Amino acid sequence: MTIKLHCFGESGNAYKAALALQLSGLEWEPVKVDFFGGETRAPDYRATVNAMGEVPVMVDGDLQLTQSGVIQDYISEKSGKFGGQDSTERREILRWVLWDNHKLSSNAGMTRFLMNFIPEDKRPAEVIGFMQGRLKAAYAVLNDHLETRDWIVGNGVTNADLSCCGYLYYPEPYGFSRSDWPHIDAWLTRLSQEPNWKAPYDLMPGSPADRA
Secondary structure (H helix, E strand, O other), X not given: OOEEEEEOOOOHHHXXXXXXXXXXXXXXXXXXXXXXXXXXXXXXXXXXXXXOOOOOEEEXXXXXXXXXXXXXXXXXXXXXXXXXXXXXXXXXXXXXXXXXXXXXXXXXXXXXXXXXXXXXXXXXXHHHHHHHHHHHHXXXXXXXXXXXOOOOOOOOOOXXXXXXXXXXXXXXXXXXXXXXXXXXXXXXXXXXXXXXXXXXXXXOOOOHHHXX
């Protein structure tokens, strides 16, 4: 049975789940969610797809899961990939997934949204500046960690990598330049060389160009 992933191209959190599916070898297909048209705020979506009004949502037969980290964990369970070699690695992967959700992706996603997806005259400069400062601190943590290793945990791609990369391949400006963080840059290059890797707008339906 083909796994379905409710998603849209602009969502970095959806990309985390989509990329895990893409690299896992499992059979899957995207289901486009019209976020900018208000679909996730509609009563029917919240009643039947996700009460939290978010993406991604994964459907595998009768099983329906939300939150990218949970979906990644399920993909690991089903495919045998990305979950670590032992309990020590699994806990370390979880540590980085939680760090990403709190320190990196949460700030990157909001900053990118404020800088690119709302009218220019409504962009709060002080808030954006504050969040970019928080992001720089997170980039520094990740860049330093990757100075002496190819992957965030262990000797290959894990959910730690697939979580932390979620917003870092997007082309829109939001204060992140790969050239400023050489170890992150090298890691993103390595990950993009994995078989079947695709960038967000090539992997999921929907992009800013569709609304231009």
